[in-house]
Amino acid sequence: MAARGLLLASFLLFSCFAETYGMISFSSLPRTLVVTASHRQGLLKADEDKITVIWGLNQSFPAGTDSAYTTIKVKLCYAPISQVDRAWRKTVDHLSKDKTCQFKIVSRPYSNTNQTFQWTIECDVPTATYFVRAYAFNAEDHEVAYGQNTDAKKTTNLFEIQAITGRHVSLDIASVCFSAFSIVALMGFFFAEKRKGRKAQQ
């Protein structure tokens, strides 16, 4: 009990230091939140399918752990497989430079009880494999804790989302028509030149 208290105190102290230097590192955050994400089976489609996220404090932590928590932000994060050869999605320990979680699902003031949110996957979410993570922020808007629906190695409970293509039939038709017009116009010009040349010779 005392050891836990000491651990907690040192965590809080560490995060204070981190705040002073402005560089909060992910590895310093305690995993005190429990997050689950449920969705239908199979490949999820952006702009169509929904994900239901439930988050709350892990009750096995002592009371007072969440005293600093003011806001919870739930985010959609890339799984390691979708980060390969894509430096713009890299996981870095310093949170201000970390690019793992680029999509915000919801932001809510912190509450003691378990919270739910049903999120329709937005249309600018790319095709990739994801998990869900929730960050707890204090009053100074610094991360102080987190929770995620997967394990520490980010291998379980991952789900795939397929993006919208962004294409429309009207765009396809316009592309083809304009292209054809360019070629036909060129041939038209050549034809006109030949006719002019023949006229000049006569």
Next chain:
Amino acid sequence: MEISSTITETQPQKFALPVDSEHKATEFRLFSVAAPHMRAFHLSWISFFACFVSTFAAPPLLPIIRDNLNLTATDIGNAGVASVSGAVFARIAMGTACDLFGPRLASASLILLTAPAVYFTSIASSPVSFLLVRFFTGFSLATFVSTQFWMSSMFSTPVVGTANGVAAGWGNLGGGATQLIMPLVFSVIRDIGAVKFTAWRIAFFIPALFQTLAAFAILIFGQDLPDGNYQRLQKSGAKQKDKFSRVFYHGITNYRGWILALTYGYCFGVELTVDNIIAEYFYDRFNLKLHTAGIIAASFGLANLFSRPAGGIISDRMASRFGMRGRLWALWIIQTLGGVFCIILGQVGSLSASIIVMIIFSVFVQAACGLTFGVVPFVSRRSLGVISGMTGGGGNVGAILTQLIFFKGSKYSKETGITLMGVMIVCCTLPIFLIYFPQWGGMFCGPSSEKIATEEDYYLSEWSSNEKEKGLHQASLKFADNSRSERGRRVHSAAMPSNGTPPTTV
């Protein structure tokens, strides 16, 4: 004998600008649109600008496109290489086409044939289709050759460097302008209501339409030579139709063309590479917004407004004092300095220092491009198109090599790649030492004291005695006479050459 009388038979044409014996303008008046010289200038730089905008329209929007099409860093690198590969052979083919059919038809045809690739970018749906559209769009960069050829046909030796430099520089501006235009068009379309993944697709119609309209303008308002179009001149006998095999042969056997191809790969090729990587570099390394990264990246290409023309002007000024040797020295010094600043760019870590060094680097590298095309018009007269095409193609080869070696996949960080690219620039600029003209000299040697030491001898060596008997070499003769200014200040005190006087004056 008959040829010259055919030329003087038609009424002496009045030109808005002062002209030489080939009717090429001896002055360059930027704000005039007088036909045929300045009009050709404005048509060629605008159409070349349009092609540059299209070819580099994708890079500023890559942060969106890479998510839509699920691209990896390797896919992006490959597409970047593809975008500059098509033009390698297209430029050589374009050079030959200009020699044979004239720059007006050659450039307009290419621009209209590559416009579909830009339209089809809107419907790309995978890494492969993305690579293909970038590959075919890149062919349009061959209009560079027709631009230079057209300027070399319309402007005389005292201003050819300036004309070439301004036309190419203002065309290259497209690479910078597109970094501003595309994010702007994208955000306007998105604000109107389209989602991100559709907005970028619609945005591509803008460069495509611009390209199509530019080609129409060339066909309607343009003219190949001061005296008229190739077709009409060839039919009336005023211009001889040359043989492809001879033109090609004399181009590729001139070693100076190969050296310039290599060195151009390390000024222009580097410029193309930077156009492809710089927006992503600033976006990812300094965590900027797409819009901001686009503005900074744009300033690299926008420096072309004055830096490449400055290169051309410096080349002409050096020539008036020191002749061809001055042109070569200026080229070597400025391109090497470009390499040095590239090395520094990869080393600096702060945003403001990066921007400043990048701008200095861009000025030197682009001026070197302008200086290169102050030398190219003199390498060959008969095969001007092929030499221009080889040099231009070499530029693209340099872009391919640098992107493949330093910017593909995740082997080097972008900063390291940039530094190493700078080292390669310095090394690949050294071959300029080897360029030597018997009549004018090279960097370290003066003109030859042997018998082959006049401009006429150099340019007429491209024609066989058979061809000379038929009088096919007249244009080269005129050019040789006009190029005597490449001797530098000594021209005024030099006596006229005793041999090589054209028989037609008899």
